[in-house]
Structure formats: structure tokens, C-alpha cells
Amino acid sequence: MNVFWLSAVRTGWAIALSAIRLQSRKHLLGYSWEILTPVLYAVCFLVVKRGLSDQSSGADHLVDVLRAFMGITLLQFWFRLLQDMSGLIRTRRSLLRGLNVSEQPLVLAVLFEALFGLCLRVVTVLAAMLFLGLLFPPDGVSWLWVLLSLLSVALSAAALGLSLAPWAALYPDVNKAIGSFNLPLVLLSPVFYPATQNADSLLYWVNCINPAAPVLATLMDAIAGRPPTYQVALVVWTLVAVVLLVLSARQLKAQVPIVLERLGA
Amino acid sequence: MDLLLTVDNAGKKYSRDFKSSLRSGARGLMRSYLRERSGETKGATLDVQEFWAIRDVSFELRRGEVLGILGQNGAGKSTLLKCIAGKLKLDTGRVELNGRIGHLLEMSAGFEPALTGRENVRMRGRLMNLVGKELDHYVEEVADFAELDEFFDSPVQFYSSGMRSRLGFSASSVMKPDVLILDEVLAVGDLSFRLKCYQRINEMTREAAVLFVSHSLGQVSRMCNRGIFLQKGRVIHDGNIQQAIALYQERLGDINENGKRHTLNAELVDLVLYVSNSPLREGQRVSYGEQLALAINISRLPKGIQVRILLKEVTSNVLMEWNSTRSDIEWPADPGWLMADIGNAEFNPGAYSLSVLISSSDGLDQLCLSDSVSFRVTGELFLGSALQRLARWTFLDKVEE
Numbered sequence: 243m244n245v246f247w248l249s250a251v252r253t254g255w256a257i258a259l260s261a262i263r264l265q266s267r268k269h270l271l272g273y274s275w276e277i278l279t280p281v282l283y284a285v286c287f288l289v290v291k292r293g294l295s296d297q298s299s300g301a302d303h304l305v306d307v308l309r310a311f312m313g314i315t316l317l318q319f320w321f322r323l324l325q326d327m328s329g330l331i332r333t334r335r336s337l338l339r340g341l342n343v344s345e346q347p348l349v350l351a352v353l354f355e356a357l358f359g360l361c362l363r364v365v366t367v368l369a370a371m372l373f374l375g376l377l378f379p380p381d382g383v384s385w386l387w388v389l390l391s392l393l394s395v396a397l398s399a400a401a402l403g404l405s406l407a408p409w410a411a412l413y414p415d416v417n418k419a420i421g422s423f424n425l426p427l428v429l430l431s432p433v434f435y436p437a438t439q440n441a442d443s444l445l446y447w448v449n450c451i452n453p454a455a456p457v458l459a460t461l462m463d464a465i466a467g468r469p470p471t472y473q474v475a476l477v478v479w480t481l482v483a484v485v486l487l488v489l490s491a492r493q494l495k496a497q498v499p500i501v502l503e504r505l506g507a
Numbered sequence: 508m509d510l511l512l513t514v515d516n517a518g519k520k521y522s523r524d525f526k527s528s529l530r531s532g533a534r535g536l537m538r539s540y541l542r543e544r545s546g547e548t549k550g551a552t553l554d555v556q557e558f559w560a561i562r563d564v565s566f567e568l569r570r571g572e573v574l575g576i577l578g579q580n581g582a583g584k585s586t587l588l589k590c591i592a593g594k595l596k597l598d599t600g601r602v603e604l605n606g607r608i609g610h611l612l613e614m615s616a617g618f619e620p621a622l623t624g625r626e627n628v629r630m631r632g633r634l635m636n637l638v639g640k641e642l643d644h645y646v647e648e649v650a651d652f653a654e655l656d657e658f659f660d661s662p663v664q665f666y667s668s669g670m671r672s673r674l675g676f677s678a679s680s681v682m683k684p685d686v687l688i689l690d691e692v693l694a695v696g697d698l699s700f701r702l703k704c705y706q707r708i709n710e711m712t713r714e715a716a717v718l719f720v721s722h723s724l725g726q727v728s729r730m731c732n733r734g735i736f737l738q739k740g741r742v743i744h745d746g747n748i749q750q751a752i753a754l755y756q757e758r759l760g761d762i763n764e765n766g767k768r769h770t771l772n773a774e775l776v777d778l779v780l781y782v783s784n785s786p787l788r789e790g791q792r793v794s795y796g797e798q799l800a801l802a803i804n805i806s807r808l809p810k811g812i813q814v815r816i817l818l819k820e821v822t823s824n825v826l827m828e829w830n831s832t833r834s835d836i837e838w839p840a841d842p843g844w845l846m847a848d849i850g851n852a853e854f855n856p857g858a859y860s861l862s863v864l865i866s867s868s869d870g871l872d873q874l875c876l877s878d879s880v881s882f883r884v885t886g887e888l889f890l891g892s893a894l895q896r897l898a899r900w901t902f903l904d905k906v907e908e
Contacts, residue, residue, distance in 0.1 A: 253636065257634075264622065338594075339613055339616060497535075499593065499594060499595050502594060503596070
């Protein structure tokens with residue numbers, strides 16, 4: 243790692259730590275806000291599901307609850323990172339304009355802060371599994387798929403967010419569009435129902451082009467110890483995300499001055 | 508001396524309306540994907556709503572040079588500095604830097620109100636790639652310079668604007684750049700702190716090439732050894748700083764003469780300026796030391812009024828005032844013209860104006876503020892203030908103490 247990147251990582255880490263400290267200082271409940279929404283969703287889902295389907299067996303029932311909880315937790319993380327990354331130039335404009343600071347540490351700071359949030363959510367999901375009495379993934383391969391899924395969810399959100407960042411700074415419509423995709427994406431992802439295994443169905447292909455769906459499907463497969471159904475989609479999305487992230491980060495140097503000029507004071 | 512900065516044919520255009528600005532921003536972003544460089548022919552044409560903020564600006568700057576950039580508001584000074592600092596993208600031309608660049612443009616940038624001064628400064632240090640002992644030393648240096656005492660460990664949101672400026676200047680000015688950009692930075696804090704700022708900037712400029720923008724001509728003439736005068740984005744003069752200042756004052760004088768000023772019942776008085784006992788003719792220059800007198804037609808005003816003659820410089824600052832109530836005037840029964848001998852034109856070369864403010868005898872009710880009579884003083888320019896009176900200088904062996 244050359245000196246530039248080492249210093250970018252250090253600086254990014256320092257900014258992320260400061261943001262985390264600030265978040266804890268500004269809010270009475272600190273980071274617990276990140277998991278309160280998924281817990282509420284899970285409780286609602288539990289109540290609704292109990293009321294609607296009495297037939298499901300106990301184990302299936304618990305797996306459904308876990309899927310809803312984990313799905314909402316990770317989708318919320320995905321949207322949060324997408325929004326933070328796409329809003330990067332707008333929120334950090336005074337820093338970019340006023341100081342001699344390159345864009346890379348700021349990108350890394352968003353990523354580091356998101357990874358901290360992801361770790362928190364993963365711990366919460368693991369705690370939920372213990373609470374529900376569900377078993378952890380049975381073998382090393384399943385754990386590898388879990389890790390790849392978590393990496394993919396972070397990378398796809400970061401890459402899409404960063405590629406949208408200059409456009410989001412120029413046009414506030416981009417943020418509105420991201421917000422309006424929130425609920426449709428939850429409904430289209432295997433959160434409240436299991437991911438379809440049928441490659442002939444339209445929903446299967448919709449899941450393949452939805453960056454969050456392969457992640458959730460693979461995680462549930464790994465927990466159940468099944469071979470992943472959406473492994474190709476997951477790997478392709480991860481690779482696309484890496485390429486998009488690198489290209490978008492390289493473009494920022496040229497794009498930031500163009501955007502800053504139009505952002506005003 | 509090392510060549511540290513080359514600005515070659517730089518051009519930057521802006522849009523007049525919001526939609527067109529967004530369109531051109533979107534075009535710029537699309538071009539960035541195609542990796543087009545600035546300076547290509549596409550940037551050289553103007554759309555309907557666009558105008559050039561700077562155009563065809565070229566100069567070189569070497570170590571030790573302090574370049575003052577002068578121009579009226581909207582002349583393109585800040586745009587030029589931001590383009591050089593890399594904060595704005597040029598539409599034509601190029602900027603070549605040989606060395607590290609430092610700038611004091613927005614000194615409080617990035618301060619998080621909920622964090623303390625110390626935490627903010629520490630973060631600033633991290634952004635400057637400082638770590639370990641270097642970072643600790645930086646924080647202590649800033650704390651010493653800012654003199655915020657116990658407030659340094661309070662959240663910045665509780666700072667006054669002056670304290671925030673002090674912290675911003677202190678945190679931003681700890682650097683050793685090769686090219687230093689200063690844009691209106693010396694209006695910080697109280698007088699004693701401002702003197703410290705001068706000293707800090709002097710230290711920074713010793714080893715660097717400096718670009719300096721300020722509307723204070725005193726600061727510009729004190730600090731700079733070279734000047735550029737910008738008008739509507741183009742370089743009109745590049746060379747001697749005093750010539751640049753003179754040119755700037757000249758243009759400001761033109762604007763003052765042609766511009767509309769605030770008046771009040773101006774038709775109630777007429778003014779005639781006498782220079783060495785003759786009325787001032789159009790285009791006539793006043794030499795340093797010539798005798799000035801102002802004739803004021805007060806026939807349309809009541810008796811016993813207070814007459815104040817105001818001498819202003821081009822920036823409309825009042826330099827001096829002559830008040831009739833200080834001189835025991837005996838008013839005739841039917842006053843016509845009031846002649847005031849206001850002494851000699853002991854002013855630095857530049858544009859000045861005289862106007863008359865008429866008030867009631869107690870000075871409380873303003874009755875009239877006249878149009879201004881503008882005039883220009885020529886002669887040798889000496890650094891310092893606009894008013895430079897002659898004194899009688901005498902050498903003595905000893906004086907009574």
C-alpha cells in the first residue's frame with residue numbers, strides 16, 4: 243500500500259471515528275437507533291404472521307421471523323449506506339471547498355462508519371438467532387458465503403451511492419428517487435417470503451438484478467446449510483460493485499469541482 | 508528563483524441562471540466520464556446564458572513573489588484563486604503547480620459545532636495527514652496561537668463568531684506551502700490578534716510564492732511586490748504593485764463619478780470646487796498640495812444651519828470633515844454663497860470627492876445631502892494612508908522635557 247493510500251485510510255478512519263463519537267454524543271440512544279426499526283418490524287411481522295397463519299410449524303415460524311428481522315436490518319443498512327455515499331459531496335462540501343483534502347479519505351470514512359454499523363447489525367442478528375434458538379451456519383463454506391454476502395451488501399450500496407454522488411449533489415431528485423425505491427425494494431426482496439428457487443419465474447430474475455436479494459437469499463441458505471441458489475448473482479454483483487466503486491472513486495477528483503461550483507455556499 | 512506556478516490562458520465561465528448552470532454541470536459530469544481535459548475547444552464557446560468570469564489569464568509566479576490581485580467586485584479575483592487552488596475546474600487553459608499549495612480561503616471549513624475546539628483542531632490535523640507527536644504538536648501550537656484558553660475545550664457551537672474566526676485562522680495557518688493563496692483573511696478578531704495574524708502571514712510568505720486578494724489597499728501595498736489588476740475577468744495590468752493600485756483607484760474613481768449616490772434634497776445646494784482660486788474644470792487633475800476651496804450656494808436654505816463638508820475616498824469612507832459650527836460664522840441677513848477654504852490637497856494620488864451635509868443648527872435634523880464633487884489628485888505615491896499632510900520638520904540640538 244503506497245503512502246497516499248495509507249494516509250487516506252488513516253484519515254478516513256479518523257473521520258469515521260469522529261462521526262461515530264458525534265452520533266453517540268448527539269443522540270441519547272446513540273447507535274441503538276440503527277437496530278430499533280428492524281426490531282419493531284420483526285415484532286410487527288411476528289404479530290401479523292401469528293394472526294394470519296396458524297398452520298406453520300414452530301421452526302418455520304422462527305425462520306420466517308429471522309428472515310424478516312435480518313432482511314429489514316440489512317436493507318436498512320443498504321439504504322443508509324446508499325444515501326450516505328450519494329450525499330457525500332453535498333454533506334462534505336465545506337470541507338472539500340475550504341481545505342486541501344482529497345475525496346478518497348471522505349469516501350473511506352463513509353465506508354468505515356458503515357462497516358461499524360454493519361458489525362453492530364450482524365451482532366444483533368446473531369443475538370436474535372440465539373434468542374430464537376436457531377442454529378448458526380453449520381460449516382466453514384457456509385460462513386464464507388455469509389462473509390461474501392455481507393461484503394457484497396456493503397460494496398453494492400457503496401458503489402451505487404458513489405456513482406450517484408455527483409448527480410445527487412447536482413439534482414436533489416436523485417435522493418428523492420432513492421427514498422421512493424425503499425419500500426418497493428423491501429417488497430421485491432425475499433424479506434417477508436422465502437426467495438424463489440424457480441429459475442423459470444419472473445421473480446427469480448427480478449431477484450437476480452436486485453442487489454440486495456441475492457445477499458438475503460444466500461444468507462438464509464447459509465444459515466439453513468443449503469447450497470446457495472443465487473451464488474452467481476451474488477458473485478457478479480460483488481464484482482460489478484468493486485469495479486463501479488473503483489471507477490467512481492477515480493472520477494471524483496474531476497467531478498467534485500464541477501459540482502462544488504454549483505452547490506453554492 | 509524557482510518557478511512555482513504557471514497560469515496559462517485560464518478561462519472560467521459561469522451561467523447566469525440556475526437551469527443553465529445545472530445543464531452545464533451535467534455536461535461537465537458527462538465529459539468527465541469521457542476523460543476530456545479542460546482547455547479543449549468545447550470549453551472555449553459560450554452558451555446564451557453564460558459569461559466569462561475570467562478569460563485569457565496568464566502569468567507566472569516565482570518563489571519570493573507576493574502577487575496582489577486587485578479588481579472590483581465581480582472582476583474574477585476569487586474565481587481565479589479557486590481555480591488555482593483546484594476548487595473550481597477551468598473551462599480553458601491550464602494551471603501548473605510545482606510544489607505544495609496552501610490556502611486560507613474558508614478557514615472555519617469542516618468545523619463540527621458539537622465537537623470541542625481541540626477535537627476539531629485534531630481532526631483538522633488528521634486531514635493534514637499529521638499523526639503521533641506531530642499531531643500533538645500541531646494541536647498545542649494552534650491552542651497557543653488562538654488564545655481561547657478554557658474555551659478550547661468547549662464545543663465550537665458555543666463560540667462567538669470572533670472566537671470561531673480565531674480558531675479557523677490558527678488551525679489553517681500552520682503550514683509551510685510553496686504556493687500560498689490568501690483571500691481576504693486579515694479581517695480576523697481584534698487588533699492585537701490581527702497583528703499576530705500579520706506576523707504569521709509574513710512568516711509564511713517568506714519562503715513561498717503568494718497570491719493575495721484584499722480590498723484593503725494598505726494591506727496590498729504593504730505585503731505585495733507585484734500586482735495584477737483584473738477587470739471583467741481579464742488582466743489589464745501585470746507588474747508594479749503601485750501601478751496596479753493606481754489603476755484600481757482610477758477605475759473606482761470612474762465608477763464613483765458615473766455612479767448614483769445617496770442624496771437628500773440635493774437641489775437645495777449648488778457646489779463649486781475651486782483649485783488654486785479657479786473653478787475646477789472637467790477632466791482637470793489636482794496636483795498634490797494645491798489649495799482647495801468649496802463654494803456652497805445656500806440661498807435656498809434657512810439661516811444658522813450647520814454645514815458639514817465631507818471628504819471621501821473612492822471606497823466612500825469619510826476621510827475628513829469640516830464643520831461650520833466649529834468656526835464662529837456670522838450669518839448675513841440674506842446669505843448667498845458660503846465659501847470654505849479647506850486647505851491644501853495633501854492627499855496621496857487617487858480619486859476623492861467632496862459633498863455637503865446640511866443639518867439644523869443643533870445638528871439633529873438633516874436637511875440636505877448634496878451631490879458629490881469628484882476630483883483626482885496626481886503626484887508621487889507614497890505608501891500609507893490617503894491623507895498625507897505636510898509638517899514643518901526642524902532639527903534641534905535638544906528639546907525641553
